Amino acid sequence: MPDDRPAASNYRYISQPRRTKEDKRFITGRGAFVQDVQLAHTKHIALVASPYPRANILSIDTSAALAMDGVLDVITGAELTEHTDRLYHGVDLPNVRWHPLAVDMTRYAGEWVAAVIADSRYIAEDAAELVAVEYEPLDAAIGIERVMEPDAPLVHPDHGSNILLKKKFVWGAVDDDFAAAEHTISYRARWGRSSAVPIETFGVITRWSEKDEVLEVWASIQMPQYQEQIADALRIPLNAVRVHNYIDVGGSYGVKRGIKQTVLSGYAARKLGCPVRLIEDRIDNMSGGDAHGPDRLFDVTLAYNGDGLIRSMKMRVVDDVGAYPGRSIQQLGKPISALCGPYRMSSIEYDVTSVTSNKTSQVAVRGFGQAPTNFALETGVEKIARRLGLDRTEIRRRNFIRHDEFPWKIPSGTAYDSGDYHTVLDKAMRFAGWDALIAQRDAARAEGRLVGLGIATCLEPGGGNNIFEHLLNEKIQITTFVESALLKIDGQGQVTVAISTHTAGQGHQTLAATVAGEELERDPDGIRVVHLDSLEALPTRGPVASRMAIMLGSAVSKAARRLRNRMIHIAAHDLAVADTEVEYADGEFTVRGDPARKRSWLEIVFIAHRQLHRMPPDTEPGLQTIEVHAVPGGGKLPNEKGEVQIYPCFSFQAHIPLVEIDRVTGQVEILDYAVAHDCGTVINPKIVRGMMMGGIGHGIGAALYEKFDYTEDGQLLSGTFLDYLLPSAHEIPDIRDTEHCTPSPLTSHGQKGSGEGGYLGAPAALASAVNDALEPLDISLTELPMRLADIEAALHTHANPVPETAP
Amino acid sequence: MIATIDIEFTVNGKPVRISVPPRMTLVDCLRDMLGLTGSHIGCEHGVCGACSVMLDRVPIRSCLMFAVQADGAAVTTVEGLEGPDGKLSPLQEAFWDCHAMQCGYCTPGMLVAAQGLLDENPTPTSAEIREAISSNLCRCTGYQQIVEAIQLAAQRMNEGVDHA
The missing domain is CATH 3.30.365.10 (Aldehyde oxidase/xanthine dehydrogenase, molybdopterin binding domain)
Structure with a gap:
């Protein structure tokens, strides 16, 4: 049988079954998860959740909770809404208002209504039980088909309907293909509401630094627009948010979005002048956090011939996104990238409906x-x-x-x-x-x-170029999702790669070190990979969309090749030959055909950092570079037929x-x-x-x-x-x-x-x-x-x- | 304020005397009072096993136990699995070799469960390994590389004995 992976043998480090860089800290209990962050004078949030899926909030009495020793504050939706802006949805829904805490009305059982902040989590939970909320329970909108009926209760009355989005796409000659096909088959398929459910719940600690006027954030996060959305909601500039990306994320698979939690925590931290920690417990997480995945009803008709060849497909899908859609509506868009799977269909009709209900909100889940x-x-x-x-x-x-x-x-x-x-x-x-x-x-x-x-x-x-977002919301004109790498070789010749995102178990340090090691012919074990915080970071959209090997891998490769070529250029100048005359291998720069004439890795490093007199005149001192990598292909909005590279x-x-x-x-x-x-x-x-x-x-x-x-x-x-x-x-x-x-x-x-x-x-x-x-x-x-x-x-x-x- | 209770126990072989609120869980005591943050909190209702530690050499859920109940006991956490010289245990080495984790959150509890198994049964079958670690949930790995790591550790430990 032929070799399965002929490419593997061509590499020294890539494709080799090497140990990862991350695992040692986890097997010794030295991971740095958000719950492990200990800041002096930290206060703790416990959440008061609605027991009703749909109810009017008539009053909230916080006096008994506030009277407890160790309780600093109780924040309600009314207060928070006054001081923060509404949270963002993936499509335009001006009358679907989403805030971290419910305002006037609760829209799912488990929705957070108030937040107690106290000296310890134990005290905060005691006090949360003393927050007296008076509700007027209402009938709930439940059931993916029921919520679309004209007499269904409205989840967002101001929106006037439980349908949040309805769009139909036709690509190719669907009617002709159906007419020409020998057979059709129609069927219904149902995908139940499940999710990713990481073992670590979402958690966040924020601290407002008066000195720098910066909100510092430690979070268990996986969210491309995290810092942007926090800044917008808190009405502060993006460069006043510092997300510490070194935090290990205890699993995410898409769900760790954390916007509402961080806005709540950040508001409280600034108001109270101390670090505020919100760690969801499992109940908070599964009923009120970023918890639930797609909940879909498919009605599909396929047109095919007697030989089994499928000519065309009509796919109608309804997705129940729960109470507040956030970005999840866009999960109907991503599948457009591969609607027909590995099959040769010539036309497709795709009819999508997104509905809201009185269930916990949907978030992104693995595969989007x-x-x-x-x-x-x-x-x-x-x-x-x-x-x-x-x-x-x-x-x-x-x-x-x-x-x-x-x-x-x-x-x-x-x-x-x-x-x-x-x-x-x-x-x-x-x-x-x-x-x-x-x-x-x-x-x-x-x-x-x-x-x-x-x-x-x-x-x-x-x-992940996310051009599909435009298909569901024409105002979104995103045509790439960049990722960056900063590479440097320091004065002692050691290699450091700086990346700009969190990691949730995907092994980005190993990825970056392996690719850099391959290109520079240096052992990846000696290459350090650091996570820049969001103020230091280069353009990034982070680890979503199965993209980091593609995007970070290619960025590191390009950056490393550039540094390697720069070192060759310096060596060639020092050896008084053309660049093309110098070969690099195993840490040595040698004149082709004259192995006695060479420079070592450390000699070139020393020249680059300290010896301007031996440098080529056109070359920047030091050995460092940045690569900002755009998603290959694509880069264009859909054409007039709605066709687009996703x-x-x-x-x-x-x-x-x-x-x-x-x-x-x-x-x-x-x-x-x-x-x-x-x-x-x-x-x-x-x-x-x-x-x-x-x-x-x-x-x-x-x-x-x-x-x-x-x-x-x-x-x-x-x-x-x-x-x-x-x-x-x-x-x-x-x-x-x-x-x-x-x-x-x-x-x-x-x-x-x-x-x-x-x-x-x-x-x-x-x-x-x-x-x-x-x-x-x-x-x-x-x-x-x-x-x-x-x-x-x-x-x-x-x-x-x-x-x-x-x- | 709630009165505290004085307790004495050993953690990773070291004696500890500490005063704790009676309702503080063992995992909160280990993490917040002793700074041993390797044991993780996943569900706080005894299902996921992320908080597993050894109590007198038997894996238990430290989220379901009050710290005061550990008075007089010997507790071992993931931080105590290494040798005194900082040398990784055979199980830790095998977890690294097999990449028996991704995010690392369940890993400390999984190591404790696996160590508990190997202490009892140095030559477990694949089915016995699955039985033993079914107490602990992992969402990243599908357990495959965890099972393989425990098999590898058992094999190496037994070979080590044979060669001695």
Whole structure:
């Protein structure tokens, strides 16, 4: 078999299974999480939450709380709104006002109504119980279809409707393609409300520095416009906010947005003149924090021919974003980057509706809307295969874009950079042992067991230029999402890379050091990587959109190559030869063909820093450079047909799980799980593998266990870890993985994104497996999660069909 | 003000005498009073295991226990897993080698759970490892590289014994 990753052998550090730079501090308990920050005289916030999903706030009596020893202040929504500006939404909604604390009306059970600030968290929580809020409970708007009915209660009465956004896009000749197709199939798919749920809740500590007139912020954050939005809401300039980016973030996967928490904390810190700490407890987090993910209803129609070729798709999607949309509405936009997945469709209609409800607000979750979309798409592919009696892998093969067709432009105008979907699927099937798994399934079926083999593929868009925002809000004219690196070689020849964002487990220090080490031929273990705070930082949008290998990797590479060339230039000048005559290798600059004439790394460093008389006349002293990297490709707003390049790089995975369903309980056990992934050149294989495995684990949760359940009147039923079930090492099996490398032509070393793919593929693959297991019973499920009780109910209904009534 | 209670216990082998409010949890005492911030707070209702520490060599949830209940006990936190010379334990080395973490937040608790397993059972099967660490939630890794790290640590520790 050919070498899976021929590129790996060409590198010294890239693609090598090296230890990461970050792990040592975590295994010794020396991580620096926000809760570990100890500032003198810090005060603590406890939150008062609404027990009602929708209620008028008639009065708030804070006197008993304020009378307690150790209580400094109680802040209400009315006070905060007077001194801070409303928070930002991803689309224009002038009459949907969002503030950190509820004003006049509560809009979900768990919404924060007041904040108590006290000497300790213990005292603050005692006092929070003494804040007396008088409510007038109102009927709640709950249910994704119910909230759109004309008589539904209005979540934001001033907005006049629960529909926040409605748009329809048509790319290509949809009507003609539907008319020409031999068949159509329509189906509904439902993605339940689940989320990322990091083990660390969100936390923030702020301190107003009177000396500098700067708000200092330590936060567990992953949010591209964090400091901008804080500054706007607090009515201070952006350069009066200093976010300390060295803080380790205890997981995020998109959700750690932290705007309202930071505005509240920052306001209190400035008002009270002391550091103020807001650490969400688990209840705060799951009912009132940045907690919930997409909650979607899909109605899809596919037009296809008898040979299984899909010609066109009409996808209608409704997304329940909860009470305050924030940026989450835009999660309907990102999937436009890969709406047709890896398949060759010639036209697409995409009809999106975003609705508000009296549920906890939606935030960004891993994939930014792509996992539900991929589940909806793959559900249709499976349905067509069944209807035509075509093998589920064969229909994919027939529809896949071919390796020699890249760059391939999809109907919405985005060109996929590279891929080899047929090879990766073949590799996944060989590696999984597809035929043997089929035989195993069939033997189990013959014994009457419900065993199913699943298959799903997914595309992972990476890089993030966020041009999709313009499609949902024409006022947003963003056409790139930059990332920067500052590289310097100090007077002793040591290399330091400065990056401008937080890290939440993605290994950016390892990434930056590995790429810098590769380019400079220096051991990455000796390269220091520091996180600049937001006042020192260079332009950045941070670690979202599976983008840091693509963006930070390419930025570091360019900066390092520039320094390497500058050192060659200095050496050539000192050796009195042309630059092209000098070769650099292993820390030595040698005249080509004359190995005796050379300069060492340290000699060039010394010349650059101290010896102007030996420097080329056109060269800046010292060895430092900045690279601000724009997202490759794109850079343009949509054309008149609405076509646009969204995201540059597209990774691919194929997932093959084998499951067994307990006929009595409906419990799904994963018997085997194999996956093949292709994210181009891998910078650190341990990190990439870990993110894929973790994404699959996250996807197993979304497919089989996790849901924020609500009663019909709007109470959250799963707001703790006792009822919102995160999969443990029991539920997630050993996963077998193999890989393939189709380099991207758009990045420094051919790398693509890898943080999301596991989560994009696993839910669709498990739905496929469950439906395969249920096929002998003619049961088909298209709603996630497929929990034990959901499957048990379907089995029960099948075994005890409702008797037909006489006509 | 609430009266405090004097307690004595050892933490990572060192004797500690401290006066704590009776309702202070052990994890808050370790983190806020003793400065041992390696033990993390994830759920405060005993499910996630991020706050796991050893109490008399048995992994427990330090969020579900009051500090006063540790009076007279021997507590080991992640900071106590290293050797006295600062040398990483075989389990810590294996976690690093396998990259058995991403964000690092569950890692201290996971190390405590795994160390508790290896102390009891030096040759665990993969299923026994999964059983033991099912007490602790990790959201980053899908557990795969954690299971592999514990297997590697067990293998190295057993080889070390064999070679001695």
